[in-house]
Structure formats: C-alpha cells, structure tokens
Amino acid sequence: MKDKVMNQLQHFSKAMFIPVLILPIAGILIAVGNLFTNAKLLEILPVLNNPVTKGFGTILSGSLVAILNNLGLIFCVGLGAGLANKKKSEAAFTALLGFLVFINAMNKFMNLTGILYTGDSLRGTGQAMVLGVQILDMGVFLGIILGIITAMVHNKYCDIEFQNAFQIYGGSRFVFIVLIPVVVLMSVVLTFVWPFVQMGITGLGAFINHSGNFGIFIYGALERLLIPTGLHHLVYTPFLYTSLGGTETIGGQVFEGARNIYYAEMADPSIAVLSPSVIWDARGISKMFGLIGACLAMYHTARPENRNKIKAILIPAAFTSFIAGVTEPIEFSFMFVAPVLFAVHAALSGLSMVVLNLLQVRAIGPNGFIDFLLYNVPLGIHKTGWPMYILTGLGFFVIYYVVFRLLIQKLNLNTLGRETEGLEMKLHTKAEYKEKAAAEKSKKDKAVKEDVDGFRIVEALGGSKNIEKVDNCYTRLRLILSNPELVQEEVLKHDTAASAVVKKGNNVQVVYGLQISAVRKAVDEALGKNENF
Template sequence: MKEKIMNSLQRFSKAMFIPVLILPIVGVLIAVSNIFTNVRLLELLPFLNHPFIQDFFAVLSKALVSILSNLGLIFCVGLTVGLAQKKRSEAGFTAVLSFLIFIYSMNKFMEIKDMLLKNIPLSGTGQTLVLGVQILDMGIFLGLMLGIVTAYIHNRFCEIEFNNALQIYGGSRFVFIVLIPVVVILSVCLTYLWPFVQHGILSLGQFINHSGGVGIFLYGMLERILIPTGLHHLVYTPFLYSPLGGVVEINGTVLEGARNIYYAEMADPTILHLSPTVIWDARGISKMFGLLGACLAMYQTAKPKNRAKVKAILVPAAFASLIAGVTEPIEFTFLFVAPILFIVHAMLSGLSMVVLNLLDIRAIGPNGIIDFLLFNLPLGIEKTDWPYYILVGLVFFVLYYLIFKFLIIKLNLKTLGRESSGQDTKLYSKNDYKEKQQKRTDHQPNDDIDAKLIVTLLGGPDNIENVDNCYTRLRLIIRDVAVVDEDNLKLQTGASAVIKKGNNVQVVYGLKINAVRRAVDAHLINIPTTN
C-alpha cells in the first residue's frame, strides 16, 4: 500500500510539472514587459518611450496575466494530459470540455438556489468569475480536482469500443459521455462542500503565514529534501498559486498565492514594498550562492592529483546552478556518496529563507541569476532590497564552504576526487562524451546521445512502460527494475544519478534532458515491442 501511494504521488507530481513548467516563462516575460515600461528606464533611455514599444509590452503583459487569471483551466488540462496513459491529446481536449461543463453547471445550480451574489464586488466574497462565469472561488484546486477526475475516467474508458451503430460512441466520446453526469454531480456537491474547504484552506494559510521562521524553515527544507522523491513540486506549487501562500487585495482585486501576488505588485508602481508572501518564492540563495560554496569545498578537499578532473566536472554544474537554477546534478553528486551533506544543504536552504524574512528582504531568484536580474533590478532597491539579498547570498556562500569542508574532512566523506581506489563519482564531462561516442554502433538523432544504449541499459524496450521527463531527469515506469544497469547508465551514458522507487526509475541527465528524451522517444518509436 505504501508503495502504491508513493507511486501515485510521484505520478501526480510529475503530471503537475506540465503546467508548472510554463508559469516561470510567463513570469519572465511579465518581468521583461515591466522593464520596458519602467519609468526610471524610460528616463535613461527616452527612445523606448515610443507608442509602439509601450503599446506592445502593455498588450504582452495583459495577455500573459490572463494565464495567471485562469490557472484552474491550465492545471485541469495540464494535469489531465500528464496523468493520461494513452491518447493524451484527446484527454486534453476532454479536460477543456469537463471544465466548461463544471463552471456552467455550478453557476446554474447556484442561480436556481439563489446563491449568486449580485450587484456587489466579488473580491473577498468566496465567489469569482471564471471565463466570465460566476462560481465559487476554487482557484487551482478546481483544476487539480477536475484534472484527476478527467484523467481517471479517460484512462478507464478511452479504449472501450462498441459494434455496429453504437461504434461512433466508443473511445474518447464514451469518456465524455461518462464525464457529463460525473462532473455535473461534482459541481452540485462542491457548491455545498467547498465553502467549508475554503474556510479550512484560508485558516491553514493564515496559520502558516503567521508561524514565522518555523514555517518558512520547514517549507525551505522540505522543498529541497524531497528532491530525490520527485515530490518537491507538491510543496512549493500550493504556496505559489493558492491561498496557502497568502491572500492580498490589490486595487480591489483579491489575489492568492505568493507568485500571483508578486506579479501584481511588480506591475503596480504605487506599491513601494513587496508583500511578505514573496518569501515563499525566495529559493535562490542556495542555488546562486550556497551550492557554489559547496562545489568549492569539494574541489579543495579533493586529492591534489584529482583536482583538475574535479574542476572540469564541477565548473559546468556550478554554472548551471548559478545561471539557470538547475541544482540536481550537484545535489545528487553528494546525495549518494554522503547523504549528510544533502541534509545539511536542505537545512541551510530553509535557513536562508528565514534570514531573508527576518531582514525583511523581498527580492527573489527562483531560477538563478537571470531570473534574479529580470525580477528585481527593474523594481529598484526600495521595493526589493536586492543588494542585501546578494549580501546574504555571499554570507551563505561562506557558510556552505566552511560547513561542507569541515564535514568532508572530519567525516572523511568520499566526495568528488576523494573516492577509494576503483570507484568513480562523476557528473558529466567531455571525457564521458568521447568514451560514449567511441562505443556507439548506431548513429543517433543527437550526436552525443546514444538512445539505443540507454534503452538497453534500462532493460530493453519491452521493459519500459512509460517515458517522461522534468527539468533534469528522465522519468520512467519500468516493468522489472532489477535489470536496470545503474552503474553503466552513469558510466556510459553520462547520467549523474539513477533513482529507483518501486517501478519508478529516474535517470538524472541535467540540462541535456530534453535532447535525451527526444532521442529515447525516437528510438522506441522505431523499435517493435511486445507490449
């Protein structure tokens, strides 16, 4: 039962990554729009104050904000597609239909029961407009619930076919037929139940936001320590996009979630200081500064004869963490050889957020220095206190360096360059790629990716039930995990780690993961299987 629950949570977390992956792009483009319409920048560069430029970025910002205003629909479709086992495009289309049926059903039922509020602003009343339809304000939870329900029914009935005259009602059309009464009944039930759930969520959010440093520390630590399980998305997503991350009224509009509040406050020049809820998105200290200190400690504690090799491995990984916020290659480097370092890293990550909160620093850098520059510099020092964020980051760089160096030497931890004879711990380097190219027998779509070898080391195409990926990991459902060749996946294909949990296998490839996924998909399509 425990394994089934864990597998379900991992599938849910992996599916959530589809909509979550889009939202940072939205944030970056909103930040860019804010830069080009910033009053201070226009004073320095008056040529930007051209009607065409200003109108373009005003339209861009408004268009992107519409995504944040319809997160329920986005999560519904994204989660359905992610959880669908077959016919994903049809599942996504069905999700849109179920969402529309739900909001119009709830609206009509509330109208019949005279529950709709009239002639008053809806902000803060528990009701809102979704695609222009007035219903209970369920936020992303509506999308999560409908996504799960739609995906479950789709997976169960999408391959049912009928004969003769009823043939037209088979497959995805039968899924839609089943969904109609289910969604209508669900909308009626939630009309009565959701106000109680809503009250509970708001109360929990208020408790968490008033728990001070304890709550922030636990959030920051859990967001890191759950990385190996792939469940860390379940920690930060509710805080960024639901009332758990705060509820703030801006210009008569009630906004929920740290990320949504931040975007609104970023675009409003009359707000001089960002809300305390922004702290839930302040995950950049460990990424931009802390892990760089850890890399320096691992380099300096390596055996002198191995330092050149260790440097070649750590510099690209540290650069990826600094620039793009991709931390997993570094984290997995010491996770499997010295788990205590990973625990210390998670605790320091939580501590860094507590320090930012105590010093009232509202700058953020969730995905590396590029995000940091785009989000904070245009808002100015008064609004974000970004120079103090950098100062705190430098302090944590030193802390990481000193603590990691002390632990590595004191406990004689076998980090990079300190391995016993015959052992090798690596991320990925040019030597790995050269060795891999020499052993290749078939030309692959990507010159440095041997998809045939990867599939073979995973037990062959017949052993692979499902292939997916996130930022840095190839996520697979494997029939027989015992035949997965973990050592050679790392030695021959450039994987920095292989994680096994039940039938779920995650192979960490870092920033080249999209190319790996495409190569593996292309190879599996061209190989007949006995699935």
Template sequence: ALVHNRFIDTSFNNAFQVYGGARFVFIVLIPVVVLLAIVSTFVWPVIQTGIDGLGGIIQQTGNFGIFLYGTLERLLIPTGLHHLIYTPFLYTSLGGVAEVGGQVFEGARNIYFAEIADPAVRVLSQSVIWDARGISKMFGLIGACLAMYQTAKPENKVKVKAILIPAVVTSFIAGVTEPIEFSFMFVAPVLFVIHSALSGLSMVALNLFGSRAIGPNGFIDFLLYNLPLGIEKTRWPVYLIVGVVFFFLYYFLFRFLITKLNLKTVGREEDGTETKLYSKKEYKEKQLAGAGVGVMANDQAATSPTGKTSISAIITKALGGDDNIKTIDNCYTRLRLKLKDPELVDEALLKDETQAKGVIKNGENVHVVYGLTVPKVREELENYLGREGEIE
C-alpha cells in the first residue's frame, strides 16, 4: 500500500508513457518484494517462535490460559490476527491429543468430531472448551446492545432500536459480531477491551462449571451440535446458564461505562451526526472529515494548483456534465464512456482544451482517444466525479 500510494501518480513523457501509473508501481515492487523476502527469512522465524511460545503458555496455564485465549481471540479482531490464536487450538496438538475409537486425534475440533461419532464416549473431552467461543456472541453482545439502546438519547431510540435489532439477531443466530463490535471499537475502545476480557472470562466460567457444549458461533451451531448429543454428553444447560449471567454482566458494565465516561456509542452522537453502525472504513473517513481532510473530490479537483480549470472539469463539461455520464472505462489508448445523450458531446472542446486526438461515437458509447496517458486521464476524471472504484 505504501509503494502504491507513493508511486501511483508517477508519469513519464513520450515513449516511456506506457510505464507510468499502476505499471510503475509493479516495476518498483520487484526489488521491494525481493528485499522483503530476504528480510522475512530472518525475521519470520523469530515471530513464529513467539507465536508458538504464546500457544504453549495458553495451553499450559489452565484457566489463565483459557482467559488469555478468549481475550486475545476477540482483542485481535481489528488486525485479523485472531485467526492465529484459535486455529492452532482447533486443528493441532495445542488443542489437545486424544485417542478415540482406537485412533489418535489432534486439535479440539478433530477430537470432538471423533467423539461425536463414537457412541462409547459418554462425555465430550475438556478440549471442547477451545471451541466455546460463541458464548459472547450469543449472550454478551446482546447485553451490550441493550445497554447502548437504553443509554441512547431519547430522540434517537427509535432509530437505535431499528439499527441494533438486526445486528443482535445476526450475532445471536449466526455468530456474526462485526456490525456490533465495530460500532464501539473505535468510538469507545475501552468497551472493546472490556468485551474481550469478558469473552475470556466467560470461557473460564464454562470450564470451571464443567460445560462440554460446542459453541463456536451462534445459536444455530449450538442447536445442531448439542441437542442431538444430549445433556449428558455436552452438559449444554450449563452453557446457557453461564451465558445468561454474562448477558447481565455485559449489560451493567457497558451501561455504567457509557454513562460514567460519556462514551459516544450509537444513539449518543453529537447533534447532526447520523445514527448508524459504523464500519472501520467509515469511521476512519469520518475522522478525516472532522480534521478537514474529507472534502468532496469535486472541490479538490475543480482547479489545478495554478488556479486554472482542471482537465477533468473540462472533460466533464465537454461530455455534457456529470449527470450525462453513465459509466467510465478505458482501454489501451481510449477513454471509453457511456452517455445518456451523446449529442451533448463537445468534440471541439475535447480536442482543443484536453489534447484529445479524436472522438468516436457509436450510439450511447463514446470513445475519446488520448493515447498512452489514458489511464491517468480516467483516474483523475473518476476522482473529480467521486466515482473511485465504481463497478459497472
């Protein structure tokens, strides 16, 4: 990303035009990737040793290890590294080794699958605790959402209810938590830390009270795994009881912290701010806008640094305006457009002011010939019109 952002706007003249823009990024990346590969051969073994060491600590420290596992599995979600926490425990010897039906299995998930299929197994092994990660998804976050609803401004509660109910249902039924977590992860990081710690504590509680229920995600998984196996083999009622307890823990802790620290969770935004669940991308854009960075592309591109009207503004005018442009694309040398009314195209303006070498019309399809610089022309036009990354 750094290389792309640094070199994407590089352009050359004459015969070297073809190597500008995105092509130059790939050229620069060749030595960069080679250098990174060399560095990685020395750096990654150290990182891998650290990951293995963390896994060993989690495995060997009993309930503290379970707490650490559950906490990190949630806490690392913003980085995507949470997969490095739970995957080794589900599929390698870190999650346990057991002999079932005369065969040796490694990993929590492999073990309990074998135990499910073996009628001789009366109770699932303790290793199933590594796949009880869904308790905070089914219960905890629902309590958090109730707290956010009750602490929302009175005038926003109807909107907040409409927003949170689908998120709660998704979390409870399918275990998809991102819409809820990302709503407070960045506006109130302390809540996300508390959520992560409570997730770890809930798994410790399940282990202490002898639950052997399988609960990787939401209620659907919980039903499909545990009800057919019965209470004796899974002790699934313990899972539900612990879940209800943590529902209330989440609720009271979130409510206390939101009101005590005046956290701007959903429905408590400043006046004039839209009430919604924000994704990570949307939150960053919102922060940039607040710093004066997130201005409209049209305002940025309407004039060049010299104060003259930009090429993109002239192209837009010559094509009949923004509303007349349906799609923008390019081939090797042509800017390819679909227009609502091709008759509005001002060919003379395109040729005189934007150095277009020709204009070709075929129904609503209009091609403007610019030569090898056309990728740059298209990029600047899309930025000007605010259509970056638009897909037909």
C-alpha cells in the first residue's frame, strides 16, 4: 500500500509539470514586455521611447496576465492530460469540457439556492468570476480537482466501445457522458463543502505567515529534503499558485500565490515595492551560489590524483545549476554517499530564504541566472533589491564552501574524488591524461545528445519485459518495474550518463538532467512504444 501511494504521488507530481512549467514562460515574457515600458530603461535608450515598442511591451505583458487569471482551467487541462494513461489529447479535451460544465452547473445551483452574491464587488465574498461565470472562489484547486477526476474517469472508461448504432458513443464520448453527472454532482456538493475547505486553507496560510522566519525556513528546507522522492514539486506549487503563498489585489483583481503575485506586479508599473509574499519564490540562492561553493569544496577535498577527473564532472554540473537552476546532478553526487551534507544543504537553503526576508529583498531566481536577470533587473533596484540578492548569494557561496569542506575533511566523507575502491592508481603523463579525458568526454557527449542508446538503457533496466510503465519529468526518467533488483545502476551511470538512480519499491527514477527529452524518446523507440506507454 505504501509503495502504491508513493507511486501515485510521484505520478501526480510529474503530471503537475505540464501546467507548472508553462507558467515561467509567461513570467519571462511579462518581464520582456516590461523592458519596453520601463521608464528608466527608456531614459537610457530613447530609441525605445516610441508608440510602437511601448505598445508592444504593454500588449505583451498585459495579455499574458490573463494566464494568471485562468490557472484553474490551465491546471485542469494539464492534469487531465498528464494523469491519463493513454489518449492524452482526448483526456485534455474532455477536461476542458468538464470544466465548462462544472462552472455553469455551480453558478446555476448557487443562483437557485440564493447563494449567488449580487453586489457590485466580489472581494471578500468568497466568490469570483471564472471565464465570465460567477462561482465560489476555488482558485487553482478547482482545476486540480477536476483534472484528477477527469483523468480517473478517462482511464476507467476510455476503452469502452459499443456496437451498431451506439458505436459513436464509445471511447472519449462515453467518458464525457459519464463525466457530466459526476461534475454536476460535484458542483452541488462543493457549493456547501468548499467554504469550510477554504476556511482551512486560509487558516493554514495565516499560520504559516504568522510563523514568520521559522515558516520560511521549514518551507525552504523541506523543498530540498524531498528531492530524493521527486515530491518536492508538491511543496512549492501550492505556495506559488494558491492562497497559501499570499493574496494581493493588483489593478482591481485578486491574485493568489507568490509567483502569480510577482508576475502581476511586474506587469503593473504603478507598484512601487513588491509585496513580501514573493519571498516564497526565493529558491535561487542555493542553486545559483550555494551549490557552486559545494562543488568547489568537493574539488579541493578530492584526492590530488582525482581532481582533474572530477573537474570534468563538477564544472558542467555547476554551470547548469547556475544558469538553468537544475541542481539534481550536484545533489545526487553527495546525497547518498554523504547524507549529512544533503541535510546541511537543505538547512542552508531554508536559511538563505530567511536572510532574504530579513533584508527585505524581493528579487527571485528560481531557474538560474538568466531568469534572475529577466525578472529582476528591469524592475529596478528599489523594487526588488537585486544587488543585495547577489551579495547574499556570494555570502552563501562562502558558507557552503567552508561548511562542506570542513564536514568532508572532519568526517572523512566519500564525496567525488575521495573514493579509493576501484580507482586506477597508476600515474599518467599529461599527454596520456589528455587523450583519456578527450575519449571520456566524447563518449559522454555522444550519450547525452542525439545518439542516446535507448536499447542500452532498457537493457540496464532489466529488459523490456521488466518495464511496466515509462514516464518522465523535467530531469528524471520515472519507471515502474516488475523487479527493481534487475536494474544495473553502474551501467546506467557509466554507459548512459545517468547522474543517479533512486529506488522506492517498484518505482525507479533515473536522473539524466536537461537531456531527459532525448533519453525518453530513445527509450520509447527501443520499447517500440509511443509517449502514452
């Protein structure tokens, strides 16, 4: 039962990536739009101070805010597709239809029972306009609930087919037929139940906010500690996109969640200072600075004869963490061989967020340095305090380096380059080393680009008959295997460029980083399956 629950949670976590990963794109484009309307930038570059470029910036940032106002629909369709076992596009379309049925059914029922508020402003009433329809303000939770329900109904009934005159009602049409009474009944039930749920969510959000720096520390540390399970997305997503991360009224509209508030405030030039709730999105300190210090500490504490070897590993991993915010290759390098370092890393991550809160820094850098520049610099120093963010990051670079180096040496931890078992101890000339390094780099480059050997990966996973289900998220290949003991971890790491292998019951995750799309495609081709496998 425990493994089954874990598998379901990981499946849900992966499905959340479909809507979640599209939102930073909207945020970046809002930031780009602000570049063309930023008063200070227009003073520096007068050529941009014209109706065409200013109009373009206004349209770009203003139009994309509409995505933030319809997160419920986005999550509903995204989860409907992500949680469907097959026929994903049909599941997404059915989820859209179910969403429309739900909001109109709830509106009609609330009107019939006299619950529908008829005043001029809905603020503080617990009701909101969704696609022009007035219903209870369920925010992104509405999309999550309907996405899950749609996927459950779809997975159960999408293969049902009828004969003769009724055959047109089979498949996805039958799914929609079943879904209609389900969502209508849900709309009635939630009309009475949701106000109590909302009270609980509001109370939890208030408790966290009143916890102050302690709450921020717990959030930051927990978000890192759950990395091995792949469930860390379930920690930060509610804070970024629901009322748990704060509620602000901007331009007459109510926005919930730290990331949504930040994006909306970016698009509104009248906002002088960003609201404190965006501190929940300040996860970039450990990614852009802290783990770089950890890499340097591991390099300096490695055996002298191994430093050149691990440099070829650490430099690309550090660069990826700094630029793109992908930390797993670094974290998995010490997570299991030196878990005390991972615990310290989680604590320092939480502490960095507390420091930013104390300094009242509102800058963010969740996905690396490129995002940091686009999000913060156009808004100015007064609004975000981004120079202090960099200074804080440099401080944590030093802290990470000192703490990691001290612990590695004092506890004699077997981090990269300190292992003795299996190492080739003979000395090499400089020419021999260069030749060997070039060969290893060529082999690794081949594995992580278009020539990913899917058949080798499948073989190392115990063969095609051992693989029950294949999935992937942003950096990991996620699998359900019949017998996890057949997995050849060393082959996956050495021959296919995997950073780590994590086993939890029949659920196995293989970390590949940013090249995961190529890996997934190669595995699917080796299995002779499509993406719905």
